[in-house]
Amino acid sequence: MEIYLLILLIFMIIGSIIAIEAKNLLSSVISVGVVGFCLSIAFLMLGAPDIAITQVVVEILILVVLIRATITMDNTAIEEGGGTFPFVTSLIFFGLFLFFAFFALLEIPRFGEPLMRVSSEYLKTGPEKTGATNIVTAVLLDFRAYDTLGEATVLFTSIVGAFGILRRRGRKHKREIDTEKVGILEDADIKKDFKGF
Amino acid sequence: MARDVDKEIRDTSKGMTSIVKTIVRFAMGIIILFGAYIVLYGHLTPGGGFSGGVILASAFIVLTLAFGKDMALGKLGDKAASILDNSGALAFAIIGLLGYTAGYYFLNFIDHGTTFELFSAGIIMPCNIAIGIKVTASVFAIFMALSIFGRFISALVEEEE
Amino acid sequence: MILYFLSLVLFVMGLYCLVAKKNIIKKIIGIVIIEYSINLFLVLIGYRSGGIAPILLRGMERSEIIDRGVDPLPQALVLTSIVIGLGVLALMVAMCLRLYEKYKTFDMSEINKLRG
Numbered sequence: 001m002e003i004y005l006l007i008l009l010i011f012m013i014i015g016s017i018i019a020i021e022a023k024n025l026l027s028s029v030i031s032v033g034v035v036g037f038c039l040s041i042a043f044l045m046l047g048a049p050d051i052a053i054t055q056v057v058v059e060i061l062i063l064v065v066l067i068r069a070t071i072t073m074d075n076t077a078i079e080e081g082g083g084t085f086p087f088v089t090s091l092i093f094f095g096l097f098l099f100f101a102f103f104a105l106l107e108i109p110r111f112g113e114p115l116m117r118v119s120s121e122y123l124k125t126g127p128e129k130t131g132a133t134n135i136v137t138a139v140l141l142d143f144r145a146y147d148t149l150g151e152a153t154v155l156f157t158s159i160v161g162a163f164g165i166l167r168r169r170g171r172k173h174k175r176e177i178d179t180e181k182v183g184i185l186e187d188a189d190i191k192k193d194f195k196g197f
Numbered sequence: 198m199a200r201d202v203d204k205e206i207r208d209t210s211k212g213m214t215s216i217v218k219t220i221v222r223f224a225m226g227i228i229i230l231f232g233a234y235i236v237l238y239g240h241l242t243p244g245g246g247f248s249g250g251v252i253l254a255s256a257f258i259v260l261t262l263a264f265g266k267d268m269a270l271g272k273l274g275d276k277a278a279s280i281l282d283n284s285g286a287l288a289f290a291i292i293g294l295l296g297y298t299a300g301y302y303f304l305n306f307i308d309h310g311t312t313f314e315l316f317s318a319g320i321i322m323p324c325n326i327a328i329g330i331k332v333t334a335s336v337f338a339i340f341m342a343l344s345i346f347g348r349f350i351s352a353l354v355e356e357e358e
Numbered sequence: 359m360i361l362y363f364l365s366l367v368l369f370v371m372g373l374y375c376l377v378a379k380k381n382i383i384k385k386i387i388g389i390v391i392i393e394y395s396i397n398l399f400l401v402l403i404g405y406r407s408g409g410i411a412p413i414l415l416r417g418m419e420r421s422e423i424i425d426r427g428v429d430p431l432p433q434a435l436v437l438t439s440i441v442i443g444l445g446v447l448a449l450m451v452a453m454c455l456r457l458y459e460k461y462k463t464f465d466m467s468e469i470n471k472l473r474g
Contacts, residue, residue: 057252131240159335
């Protein structure tokens with residue numbers, strides 16, 4: 001089991017290297033799609049079928065939205081001008097991060113032996129207390145329903161924020177407002193003395 | 198009515214070719230059925246409100262990609278999507294507040310019933326339906342907004358040149 | 359252990375793409391890769407060797423879920439996190455389209471210049 005996950009992770013790393021370094025924007029978007037599908041297979045192998053279903057569908061929608069953003073510009077080839085200074089600096093700092101992370105990762109429980117203090121209670125008493133047989137849904141909507149309310153609020157906020165940015169107030173409307181009579185200039189006395197800018 | 202749909206399919210000026218349109222007409226009902234199954238049976242099989250909501254939204258997005266956005270806005274307008282979104286979120290919060298009748302917040306106060314049945318597990322099924330409606334309307338509305346805005350700026354760029 | 363480390367390597371690669379590239383769409387791709395890597399890390403923590411999914415089927419013994427089921431708590435976190443990632447991506451692409459409308463380019467170094 002671990003060997004399959006290792007192969008999938010190596011595929012994901014190769015796919016993301018292609019996504020980062022490709023010169024054509026459309027190629028990098030497609031490589032991100034490959035990373036997402038490999039991730040969904042990894043979720044299925046790790047015993048999480050709900051997450052695998054969600055990841056496949058959300059992956060497709062992410063691809064559609066990103067391609068919509070990419071074809072705004074007519075030519076999808078870009079000029080890369082990263083330079084050597086960002087490359088070398090980030091290599092040093094991220095190398096240091098990975099070096100210390102290696103020692104930190106030795107402290108958490110080994111892969112395959114999780115520390116299930118709260119979850120063992122959920123697994124033991126879940127079906128009786130809630131009546132649901134899907135323990136993940138029971139955790140999400142009965143044991144931790146307040147957190148789900150918070151998550152629904154975050155989703156709602158991000159959608160409302162995106163609407164606020166995309167509200168339609170184009171050049172044409174602005175021109176109309178500029179030539180319209182704004183409130184204070186409609187007053188007759190002020191308009192008499194007012195000669196213009 | 199079959200003649201109108203035929204005219205829609207043969208009109209290649211907006212949307213994709215007629216092969217794609219014929220397949221999408223057939224597949225959209227299946228996608229909506231599958232999404233509704235995943236939302237309703239969330240407490241028995243893998244799935245739940247979030248997964249089923251995204252699948253239902255993708256049915257409408259496939260309709261938009263194949264037929265153009267006017268047809269999709271005819272099926273579910275932007276005002277209707279906004280109202281559905283808000284009412285889904287509100288319904289989820291109200292179901293939580295109803296737990297006050299039994300003493301706690303978000304208490305599972307409906308009778309549990311027998312396991313492995315559809316109408317069991319108390320509060321979980323109405324919550325799944327509310328979240329499913331909310332996620333569907335949200336994702337569909339944001340996709341419509343991005344698509345309408347995109348037309349708008351490409352028209353703007355053309356008018357400037 | 360090597361799996362945790364490789365998912366952190368994926369995280370660092372997404373972070374490099376976010377920091378060191380000039381195109382806005384590349385930065386958005388970096389954020390998407392960061393999200394994938396962190397979701398994978400969370401689900402990796404909850405895996406139990408020889409584990410089965412925490413779903414009770416008809417005719418299954420209760421003790422089988424208790425002995426062999428994987429951890430359901432990280433899965434509940436990651437499920438909503440994936441859908442929220444979609445919402446945040448829509449917000450970023452909306453900002454990107456607005457920037458394109460104003461500056462007519464996707465290049466970050468052009469947008470960064472102060473115009474007097």
